[in-house]
Amino acid sequence: MYGYIARQPIFNVARETIGYELLFRDGEANAFPLIDADEATSKLIMQHHLMLGVEKVAANKLAFINFSEETLLHHFPTSIKPESMVIEVLETVPPSAELLHTVQFLSEQGYKLALDDHDFDPKWDPYLPYITYLKVDIQQFNLLQISRHLRRVAHFPFTLLAERVETAEQFEKLKLLGFQLFQGYFFARPEMLKQKQLNSNKANLLALMAEASAKTLDFEQLADICQRDLGLSYKLLRFINHSGHSQAISSVKHAMVYMGEAELKKFLALLALANLQDGAPDELLRQSLVRARFCDALANHSKLAANPPSSFLTGLFSNVHLIVEQAQDELLAQLPLVSAVKAALLTREGQFGHFLKLTEALEQANWPLTDDLLKTLPAGAELAPLYLDAVAWAESILKQV
Template identity: 90%
Template structure:
């Protein structure tokens, strides 16, 4: 299954691209799908930001993203860095006190705000001090009407952006009227990008893996992700029950705190990776689990300890890019893994990279390379039993998850 996104460039007076308005699409017809604005924004963020990164979609230029009332009030925009985006408030959003408070909060966090298809109704005047961009549909008014409206709001410090500019004559006249940014078919029609997408469930799983790899766990964030998926919550509680704990668990967050960070990090990463698969686990997943356990065993042998368990995560993440069919460097850029882990995965550098190279040498039965890599480990590393134990552990885990 593929995800689709349209991006329409936004230009300055010199016709230089300064950003893109991102538009969710559901197919190659390049038309807006028959879904509501909340769902469109949610899909745009989950399917494209999480996997590709907004910066990649916009070539490191500003992303103008439409937000409806619900997505704004629930602070959806805060999942993207403030410097990467402009929050567009849809023209259908009612100007309520709650919305004004939300926009003030987002402004304080560093986000730039835009009013989309602004109609110059005075009811929006209390919002104007917090607005960075005022977008005006120049097909909605004639030039005389636009000029009159602009005089009334001339004291506010926003940048004027003209939408639906369709002729060179319009472009020249709008420049004289004070518009600084422009968007429309005169410049470029929306172009469509396509990439392999994850289902919303798998996006949650990848988000869990990202959170589990952070140095310090955010239990609130983890619980929020888990609670979106009943199956994940059930498996977490079942895991705790099977581990012999006898304390009554009152919530998903309580369960996570009770497990402790080290075990929770491993469990979440394992559970998420296992559930990224469609149907039965295949060899990529099996290999990832074996690598995770074996790399962890090697770290224990050399008495290397870190939080998070970085050697374990190095093996576990070694095949994620193949499982979700994403370029490895792009995928890792979206995950808060330690630099040492990323260097191990991308370049096989450092201690963790050494463990991974040794694991791969064993997988490929490259005995000369195995012996060579073994020389740098302390004496007494009996690889065969360690590797067989890792295989048995992986098979046992696959039966559970």
């Protein structure tokens, strides 16, 4: 399954691209689907920001994203970094005291805001001090009307953006009226982008992996993610029971605290990866689990245990890009892994990268390389028992998850 998005460039007076308006699509027809604005915004964020990042979609320029009333009032924009986007308040959003409070809050948090298809109604004047961009559909007014409206609001410090510019003549006249940014078919039509899409459940799992990778666990956030999915909650409790714990558990959060941070991080990461694996070859998951256990054993032998268990995560995440069919560097950019783990995964650098190279050498029966890499480990490291233990552990985990 694929996700679709259109992006239309926004230009300055020198006709240089300064950003893109991102437009949700549900197929290759490059047309807005018959769904409401709330659903369109939610899907755009879920399918494209969480899995790829608006920075990537917008080529590291500003991403102008439409937000409807519900998505604004529930602070959906705060899932994206302020420096990455402009929040467009749709023209269909009714002004209200709650909306004004939200706009003030977002502005204070460093977000840039735009009023889309602004009609110059005075009811919007209280919002203008917090607005960075005023978008005007020039097909709704003639140039004389636009000039008159602009004189009334000229004391506000926004940047004027002209939408639906279709001719060179319009472009030149709008520049004289003070417009600094431009968008429309005269410059470029929306461009369709297509990418591999994860369903909402898999997006939750990737969020779970990200939380499990953090240096300090946020139990509230982790519990919230697990509680969205009954299957995840059930597997968490079953894992605790399988591990021999006997204390009665009263909540998902209680279960997480009871497990202990180090074991919980490992479990959540492997549980998320196991569920992400749906549809991918079983061997990718099996290999990831063996690598995780073996790299963790090498770290313990070398007395390199860490929080989070970095060597374990290095092995476990080594195939995640293949499982979700995304470029490894783009996927890792969405996960808060420590730099040493990212370096190990991307370039096999550092001690964790050394462990991963040794694991891969064993998988490939490359004995000369295995012997060479083994020389850097503390004396007495016996690889065969450690590797066989990792294989057995992986099989036991596969039966659980």
